[in-house]
C-alpha cells in the first residue's frame with residue numbers, strides 16, 4: 438500500500454513518516470485526520486519512496502516521526518530508524534514512549550554507527566505539560582517516566598532534548614517550571630518550544646475552554662514543515678513564549694525555537710567534542726612527564 442506519502446526539503450531537513458496511526462491519543466494531536474500523511478503505509482514502501490526522493494534532493498537532516506510516535510510500536514520504529522541511519526544524514530526522532538533496555542541498546546548501536554560516519558543522532562523527548570499530562574496525554578507514559586528516558590539516553594551519550602510543544606493555552610506556568618527543572622536535572626541539552634495547531638473545525642483544541650482559546654493570539658498559516666501543506670490555525674502567545682523561554686534560561690537551560698536549530702547545535706557540539714577527544718592523547722604524548730599547568 439503506497440499511500441499518499443510526500444516529502445519536502447525545508448530548512449535543510451526532510452520529515453519521514455512512521456506511516457501508522459499512533460495509539461497515545463494526545464488531545465492536541467494533529468495527526469488523527471491524516472492531513473499530514475496517511476495513517477497506514479507499509480514501512481518498506483516509505484523507505485523505498487524516501488530513498489528515491491533522496492536521489493534528486495539535497496539536504497542534511499532527517500526528522501523521523503512527525504505523523505505518529507515512532508516507538509508506539511518499537512519494533513517498527515527501530516527497524517525504520519536503523520535503515521534511515523544507513524543513509525548518512527543527521528537524524529532526529531521525537532517520542533513520548535517508554536524506552537526500555539532493548540530499545541536503548543538499539544539506539545546506542547545506531548548512534549555509534551552514525552558517529553563513525555560523522556553524523557549525529559538526536560533524541561527529542563516530548564513533554565507538553567507536567568501534572569496535566571494525565572488529562573491531556575492520558576495514554577502516554579507519565580511525565581516522570583519520560584524524564585527517566587532523558588537520563589537513560591544521556592547516560593548513553595545520545596544527545597537528548599525536550600520537545601516542549603505545543604505550549605498549551607490554559608496550562609499554568611508552574612507546570613512549565615516543574616517540567617523545565619526536571620529536564621535540566623535529568624541533563625537534557627535544551628528545550629524546543631513550539632506552537633499549538635488547530636484544524637478548520639477546531640478538532641485538535643476542543644479540550645481547551647473556548648474563553649481561553651479565543652484570547653490566545655492565533656493566525657491562519659500553511660504549515661511550512663509539512664509536505665502536505667495543510668492550512669491550520671497557529672496558536673502562539675509570543676509574550677508567554679518569551680516568559681517561558683526566560684524562565685528556562687534562568688534555570689540554566691538552553692532554548693530553541695526550532696528542532697532544526699537544536700539538531701544543528703548538537704551536531705556542531707559533537708564535532709567540537711570530537712576534536713577535543715582527538716587532541717587529548719596528542720598533548721599527553723608530546724610531553725608525557727610534564728605536569729599539567731593551567
Ligand code: SF4
Nearest residue numbers: 459462463466505506
Ligand atoms: S504521541 Fe504524538 S503522534 Fe501520538 S497521539 Fe501524541 S501527539 Fe499524536
